[in-house]
Amino acid sequence: MDKLEMRHTLLAAKARKQMNWEQIGKAVGMSPVWVASACYGMNSASDDVAHKIADVLGVDKEVADALTTFPTKAWDEAIPQDPFIYRLYEVVGVYGETLKDVVQEKFGDGIMSAIDFTMEVDKIEDPKGDRVLLTLSGKFLPYKAW
Known part of the structure; x- marks a missing residue:
């Protein structure tokens, strides 16, 4: 299978x-x-x-x-049409460079791991409309020079 x-x-x-x-x-x-x-x-x-x-x-x-079985982590490279998934792409498109810059100011030159990683999804009730809280926690991996 x-x-x-x-x-x-x-x-x-x-x-x-x-x-x-x-x-x-x-x-x-x-x-x-x-x-x-x-x-x-x-x-x-x-x-x-x-x-x-x-x-x-x-x-x-x-x-x-x-x-x-080990997966091949591949996905369709086209811009997704599903509104929820598209909005996540939008967040990365609008804030991706900003997040990268802020993380690198705090940690140095490197990336956030998606291997040593956890994610939580929480609902925050709010009288103006419930909120989605996504918590992404990845290990910082510095780039090495050699």
Whole structure:
């Protein structure tokens, strides 16, 4: 089973079970954001976690095995049409150079890791309209000179 078939199987099972990522993450003892990313095929799970996900969603061993395979982290390079995803592109387009400059002033010349990385999604209730809080936490990796 490839990652695309795995993704379709897992998302169908999630819908059939009427579960959300928070519930699935809690059931397997992992971050709901990370579990969603693994189910979408962008991360690989350990054998233990893959089987927990498969058990929670009621899918077979073939799906669990696909969860353990290393992904090719590629995506469509076209500008996304989905409004939520497009807005994230917009944030990076408008603030990307600013964030890079501010981070490099604080840390030096380098990048934020997306490997040694965590992300949280929280809802902040606000009388003017609820807010989305995205917390991205990546290890700073300095560039080396040699």
